[in-house]
Amino acid sequence: MWLMNRFAVSLRTLQKLTGACRWHHTSLTNELIENMDKKATWDRFYTENASKGNFKNFEWFFGFHSVQDFILPVLQTMSHSHSGPLHILDMGCGTSALGPCIYRNSPCPVKVTCADISPVAVQLLEEHTKTTPAEPQNPSSALAFLELDCTLLKGHFGTRNLDLILDKGTTDALVRSKEGRVKAGQIVQQCLQVLRPSGSLLQFSDEDPDARLVWLETEVRTAKLAADVGVQEVGELRGVSYFCYQITPRIAPHLQI
Numbered sequence: 001m002w003l004m005n006r007f008a009v010s011l012r013t014l015q016k017l018t019g020a021c022r023w024h025h026t027s028l029t030n031e032l033i034e035n036m037d038k039k040a041t042w043d044r045f046y047t048e049n050a051s052k053g054n055f056k057n058f059e060w061f062f063g064f065h066s067v068q069d070f071i072l073p074v075l076q077t078m079s080h081s082h083s084g085p086l087h088i089l090d091m092g093c094g095t096s097a098l099g100p101c102i103y104r105n106s107p108c109p110v111k112v113t114c115a116d117i118s119p120v121a122v123q124l125l126e127e128h129t130k131t132t133p134a135e136p137q138n139p140s141s142a143l144a145f146l147e148l149d150c151t152l153l154k155g156h157f158g159t160r161n162l163d164l165i166l167d168k169g170t171t172d173a174l175v176r177s178k179e180g181r182v183k184a185g186q187i188v189q190q191c192l193q194v195l196r197p198s199g200s201l202l203q204f205s206d207e208d209p210d211a212r213l214v215w216l217e218t219e220v221r222t223a224k225l226a227a228d229v230g231v232q233e234v235g236e237l238r239g240v241s242y243f244c245y246q247i248t249p250r251i252a253p254h255l256q257i
Helices: 011-020 025-035 039-050 064-079 098-105 119-131 150-157 170-175 181-194 209-223
Strands: 086-091 110-116 142-147 162-168 195-205 227-237 240-249
Touching: 039 119, 064 086, 064 098, 064 162, 064 195, 064 227, 064 240, 086 098, 086 150, 098 110, 098 142, 098 162, 110 119, 119 142, 150 181, 162 170, 162 181, 170 181, 170 195, 181 195, 181 209, 181 240, 195 209, 209 227, 209 240
Parallel strands: 086 110, 086 162, 110 142, 162 195
Antiparallel strands: 195 240, 227 240
């Protein structure tokens, strides 16, 4: 039952997307449900959204303040055994304020990269951030924006160079699209290759653990890289329960401190 539900977009999600975009319902259904893994779909989505005038961050599920108590403690723990800024990737950032908010609110130094397959989204987010500048808590922190297909993370970041990867709705969008399930698995496997041994992938999702944990454990085995998979409940928002799935590469004995 849960494995079947994983590939269904909830009515609440559709209503939220409908409110953010003025497409006809049939167009919305065709474009988003069937083609959420396609760059052209999101280029169109963000172009339509921007045509309304005033910029507004589009948040899949929820914003930074709903998950800061999960993210900031992880950064603090990582910083204790790390020299220099922590390298963080907001994967599939869209126009979310998540990445910029981490940059501004993290007490430890961070280098945040906001990456998305849609150049329209990246440009909109970068332009908005530049017009509403705010000093970071840590003067050594940095913020960057990048157009990137996240199935190709290793080609851009190399091996074992990222400390934290954030996935807020990106995997959910892929597994619910017509042809995105394979890409979603590729992304998880790529994340495991680019993360440092002390790093983590955090996925925020409304998918029940009975389905997501099984799928994540399968992808970890496929990647042939040892990793631990865990889950915590974030809380309930508008009657829906949300979860934080943490995937952490398992440190080999010779790498342990």
